[in-house]
Amino acid sequence: MARKGTSTDPSGCTGTAAPAWTLEALRAEVAALLGAEPAEVDDDGDLFALGLQSLQLMQFTNRVNRAGGRAGFTELARDPRVGSWYRLLSSRTGAAGARSGPARPPAEAPSTAVRPSTAVPPSAAPGREPFPLTPVQQAYWIGRGDDRPLGGVGCHAYLEIDAAEVHPGRLEQAVRALTRRHPMLRARCDDDGTQRVLDASPWPGLTVHDHTAGTRADADTAVAGLRERLSHRRLRVGEGEVFDVQLSRLPAAADSRRVDRIHLGVDLLVADVHSIRLLLADLAELYDDPDALGELAYDFPSHLAARGTARADERERAKEYWSDRLVGLPGGPRLPLATDPEDVVRPRFVRRTHTLAPHTWERLRARAGEHGVTPSVLLATAFAEVLARFSGERHFLLNVPLFDREHDAHPDLDRIVADFTSLVLLEIDLGRGTGFAGRARAVQQRLHDDVGHAAYTGVDVLRDMARADADHPRTAPVVFACNIDAPLVPDAFADRFGELSWMVSQTPQVWLEHQIYRTRDGGLLLAWDAVEELFPDGLLDGLTAACAALLDHLVMADWTAVPDLPLPAGQLRRRHEVNATHRPESGRALHEEFFTHAGTRADAPALLWGAEGVLTHDELAERALRIAGALADRGIRDGAPVLVTAPKGPDQIAAVLGVLAAGGSYVPVGVDQPAERRARILAVSGARLVLDGTGTPAPAASPAEVLPLAEALRFRPWPRRCPWARTTRRTRSSPRDPPASRRGSRSATGPR
Structure with missing residues (x-):
């Protein structure tokens, strides 16, 4: 009310x-x-x-x-x-x-909207009370723990700038003045999930690595080692260490000019992209005059308190919006992986980049405008097209940061260094819209609907997913961060010190982050930071090359058509090699191959899962045949459809084998499918029996018999020597699709 x-x-x-x-x-x-x-x-x-x-x-x-x-x-x-x-x-x-x-x-205009007061004590005042972490800060703080998959790393940005003869004393003075001006550069995160601003920064002063007396080769080796240490450094944010600047003094070049290298690292718990621009601009001004900038009249904790009050009702409405959509949301794109994320002990992010020329970007923006698409959505849709090509999925989530500063809330708000980031989980569905332009407009409509309900953040939605999914929570480990309103390095810093020479960022529990920045000449810098160990050799190179090629293609392409994205040459060659291999047909379907060889491999592992989960061929065959017996007892034969719904795991595989062994055909239904879609699949498939491994009670009005998987596993086993039915599987997309034959290929469990 x-x-x-x-x-x-x-x-x-x-x-x-x-x-x-x-x-x-x-x-x-x-x-x-x-x-x-x-x-x-x-x-x-x-x-x-x-x-x-x-x-x-x-x-x-x-x-x-x-x-x-x-x-x-x-x-x-x-x-x-x-x-x-x-x-x-x-x-x-x-x-x-x-x-x-x-x-x-x-x-x-007069306004009665809640406005933050400027009469609050400055953040540096003694006795400043702790204040809560934002949802995004909480995610960064928790995710950096060693006990988290792809954890053990801070949310950290590391920059290197090569500058002509930097004066160490002036740089140190400038950094100390910077920490006095910006309270969040002396913030500490506590174990109770709060943060507080310290009176003084624990920064120890400028560390100078002097290589001027050595050779250039020796200096290059030394600074490469320093980059290796600093780029993935996990700052001690629990002690207030959130920011660091170091300096390498390098030998003179052949023309006698000497260049020094500034190493700057910041934990993104306390700084968003706009804050990094502020840090660099202020550092340049304070280098010339350490007294040029004073304390600000407003601070981050005051802003959070005012915003929390103003947005309370908005957050409740947004929560209802996301709750209504929760069941139907997919997870992130399932890109091919070389290893399980849980097996990566210490994530190492590697950056790949591509520069889009100013004239190319200008033309792309014009093409996007012709179709009523924003530049950011053009780039997001192009990235989504490539992800779909490499993952084989057209429906997935992208994790999209929003840089949520209410510029008119206070005159100093744009000058504050802090993490104002919010997250939106953008649902990509490339099945919507015709051609690239239609897909982009569909993405844009979804993005605008979601941004309008961003008061309930992507972090909140991911937590709801984790609670709803239990054993196999959906995640969104691919990030799209578009920052094309200004160059990352501001003019004042570039004029004083120079351009960015190297950079990498890392975020806990993220697989791949695509970042886009405007260049000073009006082009774009496309960057991809990824956990290299996660992906097969060549995949990231192929993916980034495909992104660049697609954008070049869209300059002149017909946007009413779907872009044709070729596979990387190596992947295409491998497919041709596999498909060109001829093997004699056994005359048996795949499940028949499994049962044929199960007896000779009785004690050999058939399924492995988790750290210690193992099921032998004999054990899997017995489970499948018990299920087959229970189904046959209920009249399943001659290709009769059976809905199978069970969490991913050994019982799900046994259920499928059991349906096929009994002579039925299985119709898979994901455990996360909405009730309406489950009912539609049941109706269209014509199934009269549901094999259910979820443990949930059957709906009272269900037109089909529901057989709990646990009950089927207690049935007497179907005879091992039985006339295997020649059955086929219906495809996942729709029960009405024609069945796809599995003949002519050998079982994955057969001889290699």
């Missing part, structure tokens, strides 16, 4: 009566966002086609609501035209007819 004096509307926004808007004021605001003149903005033109980006729309939505307007991100995104926005806002102010009446621009 709304508070007294407020109103609610279909957008879900709550607030006081908003001030009237004029069409001219709204047009001016939008023009400022686009960097255009108001006369250039057509009231009925698609703003995404004009270059509006999702992040800009987020900022605009926050500004509108802080000015007293009531509009949601999702509804603005659904009809991105100035005229439509004007009608929407006017309908909620009672001033729909005031097309040119006086109105304050949004920045000056």
Whole structure:
């Protein structure tokens, strides 16, 4: 229920009566966002086609609501035209007819929205109380533990900058001034899940590695070793160590010019991408004058407290949105792996990069605008197309960071170093939409719907998945981070020290992160940071090359067609080799091969799982034949369909073999499928029996008999010498698909 004096509307926004808007004021605001003149903005033109980006729309939505307007991100995104926005806002102010009446621009409009007070004590004040970690910070903090899969690593960014003759004393002074200005650079994370700001940074001072007296070859070897140590360093954040700067002094080059290397590492518990830009810009200014920048009038804990109050209702609405979608969400793309993530002891991330030329990026942006697609969505869809090609799946989750600064909340908010990151789990479904443009628009619609409900974060949703999935939780280990509003290295830093010469980042429990930055000349830097050990040789090289090739292709391609992504040459060659191999047909189906050889391999392992799980051929065959006996007793024969639903594991495999041994055909249904889809599959398949390994009670109105798998495993075994039925399996996509033959191939358990 709304508070007294407020109103609610279909957008879900709550607030006081908003001030009237004029069409001219709204047009001016939008023009400022686009960097255009108001006369250039057509009231009925698609703003995404004009270059509006999702992040800009987020900022605009926050500004509108802080000015007293009531509009949601999702509804603005659904009809991105100035005229439509004007009608929407006017309908909620009672001033729909005031097309040119006086109105304050949004920045000056009266507002009763919750605004953080600037009268809070500065963060450096003694006695500052602990404050909670954000959901993303919690995930980083927990994920860095050694007991977590792909843990044991901090969420860390490491940068190297080669600069002409850096003065160590001035650099140290600048870093100390930087830690005084930014409280989160002296933050400590405690075991109780809180953080606090220390009075002083524990940074020990500038470590200088002086190689000026040696040879260049010796210096290169030394700094390569230093990079190896620092790039994957897990900072002691429990002691307040969240940031470090070191300096390598290198020998003079042949032209007598000397270049030094700055090594900068920061734990992303305390800094997002915008914060890294701030660090670099402030460091350059403080290097010239350590007193140039004072303390800020606002801080991160005050912002979190104010935002938590303002967003409480929004978070509840967003939680309901994600709860409704939870069952139908997929997991991350199942890329081919060389090893199980749980077997990686210490993740090592390796970076691959590709630069997109300015003229190529300009043309791609224009093509995206022609189809009403934002530049970020163009890049996300291209990445998704490549992931689909390499994983064989068209439906999966991407983990997408949002950099959620409400720029109008306080004048100093854009100057604060902290981690404002939120996460959205973007559901990719490349089965929606026709051609690349149609798929991109479908991705864009889903992204805008999800961003409109980002108050309940991707971290919250992943936790809900873990609770719902129990034994096999869905994950989202592939990240897409697009930061194309500005170069990573700001102009002030580049002018003082130089460009970025090397970088890598790592995030706990992430397999692959695709990062995109704008270059200073207007192009793009595409970067992929991945746990190298996880993937087969050549896969990451092939994947990154495919991303670059697809973007080049889209410059001139027909976007109404689906892009044709060839497999890497090595993978294609391997497929040809495998498919060109001719073997004599045995005349038996695959399951018959298993039972034929089970007797001669009775004690040999057939299934392995977990750390110690093992089932021999004899044990698996007996389980399958018990299930077959139970099914035959219920009349299953002659290809009769049986729905099989069981968690992944040995019993699921035994169930499938049992259905086939009895002469039936199995229709697999995932345990995470929504009830409506399960009912539809049951109806379409015509199955009259469900073999259920979930342990949940059967629905009272189920038209099919439900046979618990545990009960079937207690039945007497089907005779080993039986006339095997010639049965085939129905495909996973739909029970109505024609059955696919399994003849002509040898069993995976047969002789090699």
